[in-house]
Amino acid sequence: MATAAILTANDVLTLAKPLELDSGQRLDGVRIAYETYGTLSAARDNAVLVCHATTGDQHLASRHPITGKPGWWDRMVGPGKPIDTDRFFVICPNVLGGCMGSTGPASLAPDGAAYAMRFPVITIRDMVRAEVALLEALGISTLHAVVGGSMGGMQALSLAANWPHIPERVLAIAATATMPAQNIAFQEVGRQAVMADPAWQGGDYYGSASTPDAGLAVARMTAHITYLSEASLTQKFGRRLQDRASKSFGFDADFQVESYLRHQGLSFTTRFDANSYLYITRAMSYFDLAEEHGGLLADAFRATKARFCLISFDTDWLYPTELSRRMVHALNAVGAPVSFVEISAPFGHDSFLLDVPALDRVVTGFLGR
Amino acid sequence: MATAAILTANDVLTLAKPLELDSGQRLDGVRIAYETYGTLSAARDNAVLVCHATTGDQHLASRHPITGKPGWWDRMVGPGKPIDTDRFFVICPNVLGGCMGSTGPASLAPDGAAYAMRFPVITIRDMVRAEVALLEALGISTLHAVVGGSMGGMQALSLAANWPHIPERVLAIAATATMPAQNIAFQEVGRQAVMADPAWQGGDYYGSASTPDAGLAVARMTAHITYLSEASLTQKFGRRLQDRASKSFGFDADFQVESYLRHQGLSFTTRFDANSYLYITRAMSYFDLAEEHGGLLADAFRATKARFCLISFDTDWLYPTELSRRMVHALNAVGAPVSFVEISAPFGHDSFLLDVPALDRVVTGFLGR
Numbered sequence: 001m002a003t004a005a006i007l008t009a010n011d012v013l014t015l016a017k018p019l020e021l022d023s024g025q026r027l028d029g030v031r032i033a034y035e036t037y038g039t040l041s042a043a044r045d046n047a048v049l050v051c052h053a054t055t056g057d058q059h060l061a062s063r064h065p066i067t068g069k070p071g072w073w074d075r076m077v078g079p080g081k082p083i084d085t086d087r088f089f090v091i092c093p094n095v096l097g098g099c100m101g102s103t104g105p106a107s108l109a110p111d112g113a114a115y116a117m118r119f120p121v122i123t124i125r126d127m128v129r130a131e132v133a134l135l136e137a138l139g140i141s142t143l144h145a146v147v148g149g150s151m152g153g154m155q156a157l158s159l160a161a162n163w164p165h166i167p168e169r170v171l172a173i174a175a176t177a178t179m180p181a182q183n184i185a186f187q188e189v190g191r192q193a194v195m196a197d198p199a200w201q202g203g204d205y206y207g208s209a210s211t212p213d214a215g216l217a218v219a220r221m222t223a224h225i226t227y228l229s230e231a232s233l234t235q236k237f238g239r240r241l242q243d244r245a246s247k248s249f250g251f252d253a254d255f256q257v258e259s260y261l262r263h264q265g266l267s268f269t270t271r272f273d274a275n276s277y278l279y280i281t282r283a284m285s286y287f288d289l290a291e292e293h294g295g296l297l298a299d300a301f302r303a304t305k306a307r308f309c310l311i312s313f314d315t316d317w318l319y320p321t322e323l324s325r326r327m328v329h330a331l332n333a334v335g336a337p338v339s340f341v342e343i344s345a346p347f348g349h350d351s352f353l354l355d356v357p358a359l360d361r362v363v364t365g366f367l368g369r
Numbered sequence: 370m371a372t373a374a375i376l377t378a379n380d381v382l383t384l385a386k387p388l389e390l391d392s393g394q395r396l397d398g399v400r401i402a403y404e405t406y407g408t409l410s411a412a413r414d415n416a417v418l419v420c421h422a423t424t425g426d427q428h429l430a431s432r433h434p435i436t437g438k439p440g441w442w443d444r445m446v447g448p449g450k451p452i453d454t455d456r457f458f459v460i461c462p463n464v465l466g467g468c469m470g471s472t473g474p475a476s477l478a479p480d481g482a483a484y485a486m487r488f489p490v491i492t493i494r495d496m497v498r499a500e501v502a503l504l505e506a507l508g509i510s511t512l513h514a515v516v517g518g519s520m521g522g523m524q525a526l527s528l529a530a531n532w533p534h535i536p537e538r539v540l541a542i543a544a545t546a547t548m549p550a551q552n553i554a555f556q557e558v559g560r561q562a563v564m565a566d567p568a569w570q571g572g573d574y575y576g577s578a579s580t581p582d583a584g585l586a587v588a589r590m591t592a593h594i595t596y597l598s599e600a601s602l603t604q605k606f607g608r609r610l611q612d613r614a615s616k617s618f619g620f621d622a623d624f625q626v627e628s629y630l631r632h633q634g635l636s637f638t639t640r641f642d643a644n645s646y647l648y649i650t651r652a653m654s655y656f657d658l659a660e661e662h663g664g665l666l667a668d669a670f671r672a673t674k675a676r677f678c679l680i681s682f683d684t685d686w687l688y689p690t691e692l693s694r695r696m697v698h699a700l701n702a703v704g705a706p707v708s709f710v711e712i713s714a715p716f717g718h719d720s721f722l723l724d725v726p727a728l729d730r731v732v733t734g735f736l737g738r
Contacts (some may be wrong), residue, residue: 120618185602234549310566
């Protein structure tokens with residue numbers, strides 16, 4: 001088991017070569033924090049790359065070091081689970097631009113100070129470049145599958161489009177090949193909320209006594225609403241009051257949904273860097289696989305040999321089914337094998353993270369028994 | 370024309386009696402700024418009260434004194450228009466809590482300083498109380514109709530429920546009788562954006578050099594997205610870039626939709642008071658006609674003699690058709706005459722303000738030729 005010796009469960013790789021970015025800039029000494037689960041087979045043919053969403057990280061199925069909570073896809077990844085770590089060697093890196101160990105705006109630039117807003121603007125493809133470099137370092141040239149939800153799904157699609165020889169299977173959940181205007185709009189509001197906070201200080205808040213927690217919390221609150229369905233908000237909270245018998249006629253969090261959102265906003269700031277939020281949402285806004293490939297989405301997939309599985313959720317209004325359908329049409333146009341399913345689940349966009357047995361079945365089936 | 374002499378086009382009424390509020394508090398010396406159009410008939414039977422939405426004002430069909438733009442419903446109100454000022458005496462007050470002349474948090478309290486957050490939390494019914502007092506002062510005991518979109522529609526419904534002898538016709542567009550959880554959530558985010566701005570200063574920013582414009586702009590940007598449909602954002606902006614040939618790889622407003630939103634946020638702060646935004650959205654969150662009437666919505670309408678017309682728009686995801694349907698059921702349950710139409714229009718919630726000929730026809734028809 002020579003491979004097991006070099007593949008620890010939790011590691012940070014420093015890339016030997018500089019990373020050339022879509023912006024034309026390059027980054028030296030890029031670090032990629034990642035976790036692995038399971039064992040790479042002798043034939044090195046059982047690797048599954050899992051890409052995380054906007055505010056996710058490498059703690060896929062391990063306890064989060066800050067929140068103490070289970071990994072964000074603990075229910076999906078593990079022995080005997082749909083992404084079965086008894087069979088697959090599962091790799092989950094923190095994205096470039098992130099704040100959980102991979103190089104991002106909080107990292108030190110060559111001059112010894114944090115990059116802050118000197119960090120180059122990155123793209124989804126840049127994130128995937130770093131992931132491809134990680135795979136190379138791990139000696140993995142093909143993936144049994146690449147899997148991701150939301151921004152993770154976009155990385156999976158970018159890998160298939162730009163490194164078509166790597167993934168044998170591509171599973172993109174609640175994702176899109178082109179970021180639509182409404183999502184760009186919500187992403188912009190989030191960034192404006194951060195940048196409107198005087199504690200943001202043009203991004204130079206590292207080591208400062210004040211950090212843009214208030215702005216970041218507002219950004220998170222807005223985003224959080226978009227991740228849920230109207231029906232799930234109604235069912236979970238409705239107009240129920242929080243620890244009181246009647247309205248306060250004040251500006252406290254009278255309603256449970258208000259209290260919940262405030263908590264979501266506040267707790268997010270304990271685990272996420274505001275500048276990372278700016279860079280990652282910027283990368284999402286820029287994402288347009290069609291534009292990257294001459295304007296026709298089908299052209300993005302001409303070289304692929306992979307099988308695709310696309311999944312959407314009927315209550316997801318942020319990445320609605322229509323976006324997946326467009327990808328199906330593009331994949332059909334180039335004759336790529338694609339299965340598509342719209343799953344009925346009540347939780348909106350966040351359905352990919354939650355208890356949706358139909359999702360488990362599709363993932364299990366697509367990865368193969 | 371004795372009536373015309375006392376009814377100028379633009380006036381402010383100071384209520385002779387204190388206003389008793391739902392909170393149990395009372396407000397003395399309440400001022401209601403309002404505009405009127407047309408002439409009150411000798412029989413005083415042709416008055417139409419138009420109630421404005423969250424950030425609207427009394428400048429219904431007159432040039433706005435700050436923005437210089439036409440009134441917010443200029444296309445709907447005027448000679449020969451659906452709300453025909455040749456036939457109707459149209460009254461549009463600025464709501465209690467507003468910032469265009471009616472008493473609100475920016476007004477001076479009896480101690481000579483601005484109320485700021487000492488202003489009592491108000492409800493939609495309190496707004497309507499002030500409007501009823503205005504009608505009394507104008508010598509109007511019955512309305513040919515009360516009309517409103519969004520929060521204006523809620524005021525119309527509140528009038529019908531609580532002062533059932535006043536309106537003969539109730540026209541509520543893109544409204545609800547009970548604020549749903551998702552809307553409460555978006556309203557809370559807007560307030561948090563304002564209150565997170567250090568320039569808000571606990572609301573005591575009047576006369577200060579810094580005002581919470583940044584926070585209010587973020588609140589407005591978020592709200593603005595919810596007023597539009599995904600399709601209209603795509604059609605209007607898509608992923609088109611703003612005055613540039615390619616992405617800047619920076620945090621400028623690269624996309625037209627980003628530039629548009631920033632402009633919307635910024636320009637809003639020139640005409641709206643941040644504390645008013647807090648109080649008005651609080652009133653909206655609290656709105657629940659069913660709760661006000663013992664828990665059953667139908668009971669809110671038991672005493673009404675009015676005819677109702679409810680209108681929703683198929684692309685309005687903020688106040689979807691389902692909310693209007695619930696009102697139809699409640700009105701049916703008490704045998705109230707109600708017509709309901711879901712209009713197909715591309716502009717989302719804002720459709721009630723925009724060029725929708727089908728809306729004009731329904732309004733014209735309901736008000737009667």
